[in-house]
Amino acid sequence: MTTTTIQKKIWMLVTMMLLIMGIIWLTLTHYNQKTQEQSNTILQRYLRMNEVTTASQQIITHLNNYLVNPTDQHQQKIEKSIVILEEVQQDVAELRNAENTFSVTNYIHLIDSLIETTNRSILFSEEREVEGATNQFNEANRISLYISEMTLTILDRELKSSNRFYRDIIQQSEELKKLGIWLLLLMTAVLLLATYWFSLSITRPIHRLTKAANELSKGRFTQQIEVKSNDEIAFLAKTFDKMRININDLIVEIQQKALLEHELQQSKLLLKESQFKSLQSQINPHFLFNTLNTLSKKAYLDGAEETSDLIVSVAGLLRYNLKxxxxxxxxxxxxxxxxxxxxxxxxxxxxxxxxxxxxxxxxxxxxxxxxxxxxxxxxxxxxxxxxxxxxxxxxxxxxxxxxxxxxxxxxxxxxxxxxxxxxxxxxxxxxxxxxxxxxxxxxxxxxxxxxxxxxxxxxxxxxxxxxxxxxxxxxxxxxxxxxxxxxxx
Structure with missing residues (x-):
């Protein structure tokens, strides 16, 4: 079984929380980016159309100044305004979609007409045809007014069509706010559960070790210490259980030695007692041995040599047996x-x-x-x-x-x-x-x-x-x- 350390558990908890927060952040970022892209598209359309109106009015102003005073400086300003208008025209063309194709097409044609009319007015002015230049200027001014009116019309139509989009954005913002609150509550609940599980995985084995230590302090060394864990606390519990077994074996060994010492002491007492009794039992044989020697000498003096020899044999046998x-x-x-x-x-x-x-x-x-x-x-x-x-x-x-x-x-x-x-x-x-x-x-x-x-x-x-x-x-x-x-x- 793979051992999981407490440090690994902490890293697992932190990784899980970071993963959840990362998923939430990526989801919200994707949603905001999508909404922002839609808003930027609409805003870009508004800005480009407003630039068309501004550029057309600048062309009319510069054209009027040129007709009054046809200098190269005024002509350059007209050409510069025409370049800006052409650039804006290309950007407006990219704003065409299924709903505004007809309006944008007419809008682009008006821009082309304004540019052509401006160029003809400049051409008539160069040829000294004042009436032609004036007529083309009036036509250009009228087209500029059309462009301004059509810009307002298109913008009004775009605002009406985008109204629902903006309302959806507002509603989604409210829902997003509620979602954030729920996600915060969910993250808090998950964090509390994970913290509770993590604390239990540490405190429960520690409580068991504490209980086992209390049992050992009371002299109960027979109860096995078992901790179901796969971290350092399990290793600590196994080491603690080995210590319990060693102490129990040591106590049993001490008790056995004490019992043997007690039995040895009893044996020594019995041995001393038996030696004492043996000493007492030798008193009478020694007395008998001395008596036999006396009888042997008396029998020899009385002439009973065979009896004397027999008594000597008995005495010798007794002496040998006393060894x-x-x-x-x-x-x-x-x-x-x-x-x-x-x-x-x-x-x-x-x-x-x-x-x-x-x-x-x-x-x-x-x-x-x-x-x-x-x-x-x-x-x-x-x-x-x-x-x-x-x-x-x-x-x-x-x-x-x-x-x-x-x-x-x-x-x-x-x-x-x-x-x-x-x-x-x-x-x-x-x-x-x-x-x-x-x-x-x-x-x-x-x-x-x-x-x-x-x-x-x-x-x-x-x-x-x-x-x-x-x-x-x-x-x-x-x-x-x-x-x-x-x-x-």
């Missing part, structure tokens, strides 16, 4: 605490539990999240050994592979379905009560994923009636990093 689980440890540390845990379970199950290890000692310095192996072994003890009357066997293997280090934990239990295996890896299984560490298998899988930054770290191979094997694949890249590492579990 932060968000720090990495070596496989060596995990294997040590795993042996302590298995000593406790062997004391519990006796010959029902068989634990076999095959460890590549070159892999024991590999970093791994704390409390990774014990929850998996504990899960095997609870679900594969404890339910069986004759117990079972757990195989624990650490070996090196091209892709890194592989840890395998296999049991001789009843296994599980494929659906349960998938649920266990996805964390959709409700944790089993009775775990000593309080850390479930799903938690171990999640921490391994976070620690190594990739999935498929843990795989489970299990069939019903054939046992379960858990495989942990430690990537080579992570294996080569021997620095102490912290992570969020």
């Amino acid at each position: 932060r689980i968000d720090r990495s440890v070596t496989l060596f540390e995990e294997v040590v605490v795993l042996n302590q845990y298995m000593d406790i379970q062997k004391a519990r199950f006796r010959d029902r539990l068989q634990f076999k290890m095959d460890i590549d000692e070159s892999c024991l310095q590999v970093k791994i999240p704390g409390l990774t192996l014990q929850p998996i072994i504990e899960n095997a003890v609870i679900h594969a050994i404890e339910p069986e009357e004759n117990g079972g066997t757990i195989w624990f293997t650490i070996k090196r592979d091209v892709a890194g280090v592989i840890i395998e934990i296999e049991d001789s239990g009843q296994g599980m379905t494929q659906e349960k295996t998938e649920q266990l890896l996805l964390g959709n299984v409700v944790p089993t009560e009775g775990h000593s560490t309080g850390i479930g298998f799903q938690n171990v899988v999640k921490r391994l994923y976070l620690f190594y930054g990739q999935e498929n770290i843990v795989t489970i191979d299990s069939r019903e009636g054939r046992g379960t094997r858990v495989v942990i694949q430690i990537p080579t890249v992570r294996e080569e990093n021997d620095d102490e590492t912290s992570y969020s579990g």
Whole structure:
């Protein structure tokens, strides 16, 4: 759509008014010119006929003077008057029309007769024929009187025939005056309408912008600003609407940030509360750990070495469990605490539990999240050994592979379905009560994923009636990093 500026609208209004005034002026000018031409034609006819009368009388006067005193000067005046009369005669001939053809023709003949008679009188005077010259002078005087009378007759007839024309001119002048008044009123009405339309095209969008500004001042940023115009005000409205959208988006963003900050503040409060509760929960385990150390020393002094060793294993396991689980440890540390845990379970199950290890000692310095192996072994003890009357066997293997280090934990239990295996890896299984560490298998899988930054770290191979094997694949890249590492579990 073509944009029309306010300046163009003003020029359109001025052009329209000038065009109307120009048309009116041209019409009136044409009418006046036509009337003036008609009036000039009639007036010219009157003047020419009056000149004929004057010229004929001058010829008679100059002829009389010549006959009395025939000098060259008087003759030249006669000739000059004859030239003027002939010129006027030609002009009178052009005034002939359908109404006055006969009168003008006779009038012209009289002029010719006057000129011929004057010339004969001069000729007789030169030949010294006084009587002939006098007779021709009298004839010329009589013709001059006829010309004067005929001039009056023709003029009277022309005045009568032009009377209606003059009356029409007067009537047309009155009508022209009325037409001028009506045109003035019409131009005023058109100008008022055009001015009203022009002012509306400017004030109406401005009123809408003012209303929109009032809405924005009240905090209502959802109402769309729409101005139906095709000038600079429409561009201003679009810019104003974009500003409204930007402000609204900014307010929404600020509200979202405020909400996030509020949620973050709440999370910090919850974290502090959980840390406080965690600190409280560690008081009793520390007391229990100190008590176990005391009992271990007393059992050793009393000669119960096996009981003392068992208490030492429980204390070591408790000490390890009190460490932060968000720090990495070596496989060596995990294997040590795993042996302590298995000593406790062997004391519990006796010959029902068989634990076999095959460890590549070159892999024991590999970093791994704390409390990774014990929850998996504990899960095997609870679900594969404890339910069986004759117990079972757990195989624990650490070996090196091209892709890194592989840890395998296999049991001789009843296994599980494929659906349960998938649920266990996805964390959709409700944790089993009775775990000593309080850390479930799903938690171990999640921490391994976070620690190594990739999935498929843990795989489970299990069939019903054939046992379960858990495989942990430690990537080579992570294996080569021997620095102490912290992570969020």
